[in-house]
Amino acid sequence: MSAAVLIENLQKSYGDVQAVKDISFTVQPGEIFGLLGPNGAGKTTTIRCLCTLAKPDAGKIEVGGISAVASPKAVRQRLGYVAQEVAIDKVLTGRELLKLQAALYHLPQKIIGDRIQQLIEVLGLEEYANKKTGTYSGGIRKRLDLAAGLLHQPEVLILDEPTVGLDIESRMVVWEFLQELRSAGTTVLITSHYLEEIDALADRLAIIDRGVVIAEGKPSELKDKLGGDRVTLRIREFTSDEEADKAKHILESLSFVEEVIINAVQGNSLNLIVKSGQSSLSKIEQSLAEVELPTFSLAQSRPSLDDVYLAATGQTIMDAQIASSSARDLKKEKKQQMK
Amino acid sequence: MSQSISSQNIKSVLAPNPGISGQSNQQSSSLGDFIQETLALTQRLFIQLQRRPSTLVAGIIQPFMWLVLFGALFSKAPSGLFGTDLSYAKFLAPGVIVFTAFSGALNAGLPVMFDREFGFLNRLLVAPLSSRYSIVAASTVYIIALSFIQTAVIVLASAILGAGLPGLAGLSAIALIVFLIVLGVTALSLGLAFALPGHIELIAVIFVTNLPLLFASTALAPLSFMADWLQVIASLNPLTYAIEPIRYIYGHGDWAINSIVMDTPWFGFSFGAVILVLLAFDALILLAIQPLLRRRFA
Structure with a gap:
């Protein structure tokens, strides 16, 4: 068929x-x-x-x-x-x-x-x-x-x-x-x-x-192919650069953490990729507490389609959407489609 | 009556069914398909006209004002000025008939252009039309019907304003001439609607074509009034070839296919010759727009 x-x-x-x-x-x-x-x-x-x-x-x-x-x-x-x-x-x-x-x-x-x-x-x-x-x-x-x-x-x-x-x-x-x-x-x-x-x-x-x-x-x-879970961490509601860097170093040394990215747009929240199936959250909270960093919010999720897109292109679809809409000449495109 | 449909029925309504349009006997029905799609597209244009009649109303008021105002403009001109036994009302009526039909036909491409710009044309182009010429055919049928309505109103109004009423043969001949000039001009406008980038450009073309072609024809004044160079242009203008035979019909009760109905700086044209010129004009335009349409319809 x-x-x-x-x-x-x-x-x-x-x-x-x-x-x-x-x-x-x-x-x-x-x-x-x-x-x-x-x-x-x-x-x-x-x-x-x-x-x-x-x-x-x-x-x-x-x-x-x-x-x-x-x-x-x-x-x-x-x-x-x-x-x-x-x-x-x-x-x-x-x-x-x-x-x-x-x-x-x-x-x-x-x-x-x-x-x-x-x-x-x-x-x-x-x-x-x-x-x-x-x-x-x-x-x-x-x-x-x-x-x-x-x-x-x-x-x-x-x-x-x-x-x-x-x-x-x-x-x-x-x-x-x-x-x-x-x-x-x-x-x-x-x-x-x-x-x-x-x-x-x-x-x-x-x-x-x-x-x-x-x-x-x-x-x-x-x-599933992407593997791992996604963890979003906020140390404070708005974290300073120093604290975010400090946390990044500590978290990167943990065995189950694969990657840590500081998201400056979201008030220096930290996005982590961790091995799935681990009790990651409590370990993260614990190791932050050891260096006297607080935890404002901490959440773990399975990877989304956006993560698939992010992994392939290095940006989220929303970012690409914003970037493309400012770069496009919609009038010109419409004219071309009329041809 | 409309009780909600059961889920089984919903399934059968939504399920694919490639045989629904009788694809198995595709070949036998292609003329039938062409007629079906052309009629449906024509019907759409008439529904639009019925619900938005302003174009037709304006298209009737405008020539009526031409008749009244131009008639008044020259009402005290010396008698005999426009030829023996021809009042200006009689002289003017053919010019207004042809010019009105011409203007309407020149605008024929605008609805198609708007369909292009609003994306409605895509709805037609993704459909399995038996031929995309049905889009052109529907517009042509519609414009010709409109022109006939306008012509009828002008003929009646002119009769009331003192131009007289041609006989049945004369009226039929007028209808034929209007048909021929409208066919060619409509085809030209539709060709432009597919070739030009947008409605601004199409309106610009209509704007620069419309009135100059009117003044470079014999619609408002006879050839003999014109400068020599304008006489040449007017004698090449297809509008003149539509106006002069109608004017002859208005002026002469006894006209025949070999009556000389039109004088040019070079030679006279009989009624039959004028019809041939108009036919040639149509053929030329229909040929000329082929590449424009084919580029889009291929």
């Missing part, structure tokens, strides 16, 4: 910006696959190539074994696409938009009405279907767009940053719906820069950074 989505050595540049340098991953039928990375990592460009909106410069893209470059129409038929910014015609009602969408996917005339009604009910849009989409809130728009993407019962549903800008409640609705979709057998490919979103939803994921895949696997595998 061929993969639901296969992307191999994908490359795509806009002008002199190499948005995708070398991206490969495989989505198996029936799973939720996450593409995780900060904005500007190349997620949207990858999705645009997959949805046949952009032509790749090089590389292989297949949906159910069919090449997106050689047979774009067959691929379009198999994909449902929910874009990041939902483009709806504000003057149309939700039902009218779905009718248009149904015609664009050539659903037989006699089933269109029923099919639309089914999706309206499944997505809880009864109250809104006959109102103009211009009156919808962000969450309702997203639900309408989900309905539109699923009208033609695609094999793969692609969602680009589906919960950006949504309130927490709408986000939960989307998450639950995607899980329902998976249990119905639809393959889901979702991009996000929210760690918790990918962690909660994805069966497998690829982490993308600056146009390349830096890790691919199950969330638990990637985290």
